[in-house]
Amino acid sequence: MFRPENLLREGRRQLGRSDGAVPRVCLLDPDGDMVRHLNRDGIGQPSGTWACYHTELLEFTWDDTLLGVVGFAVGAPFAVLVAEQLFASGCELLVSMTSAGQIVPVGPTPYFVLIERALRDEGTSYHYLPPSDFSEVDGMLVDIMEGAFEGCAQPVHGGATWTTDAPYRETEAAIAAAKAAGVLAVEMEAAALYAFAQARDKPVLCFAHVTNQMAVAEGDFEKGEARGSRDALSLAAAVARRWLYVRRG
Secondary structure (H helix, E strand, O other): OOOHHHHHHHHHHHHOOOOOOOOOEEEEEOOOHHHHHHHHOOOOEEOOOOOOOOOOEEEEEEOOEEEEEEEOOOOHHHHHHHHHHHHHOOOOEEEEEEEEEEOOOOOOOOEEEEEEEEEEEOOHHHHOOOOOOEEEOOHHHHHHOOOOOOOOOOOEEEEEEEEEOOHHHOOHHHHHHHHHOOEEEEEOOHHHHHHHHHHHOOOEEEEEEEEEOOOOOOOOOOOOHHHHHHHHHHHHHHHHHHHHHHHHO
16 A cells, blocks of 8 residues: 555655656665765765665766665665665666675675575565565566676676574574575565565666675674775676667667
8 A cells, every 4th residue: 555656655755856867776875884985985966866865875986887876775675665666766786795704704704795596584674575585686687787797897696695683693503594494694674675586577687796604703794995885886887787788689
């Protein structure tokens, strides 16, 4: 009964937003590092059409590619709420770039994981799909991205993650179970975003920026230059360029 289009209609009225679409490719930036970097360097401007009550959307160009980004949408419920509203506002591809803790190492941190499936240890995905162990990415999106990341500064690996609602309840037993399932990292959004994507038939691609080992030793959480924002933005732009090229073809 309660649709994102209804909320956005009232948001436009109350917030004084104009009609119009957000950029075709939009990003979710739960940590806010990309948003902080763009604002600090004066790149982009707030969208005049984004009618969300809870967030702002920054429109900007990176590597000659127009993008929109919403920061600080942390956790599965918030991420999917924003995703619903972005697609109702004209977004055609959503890319999530979230920080993640290392579970099974595939190299020294930091690096990115293109999330191919996510363990459903949260609640939101179960409102979109029947119960199952994992949410899956659309395989066609993964195929489209083959070779798109060759120029990226940090490695990009494909694999599984574990999506949790409770980051401070990552017990030894839970971590051991995730390792046994071949999970590379733990994050807080992907399982729900992929369940939404499948249920709504919307293209969503999730990346985990593996930056830490859950602070079990000092000197953790180092993301790289500008807190990893430049590398994340370049990766997102590479995704957008490849997807837009395929769409034009």
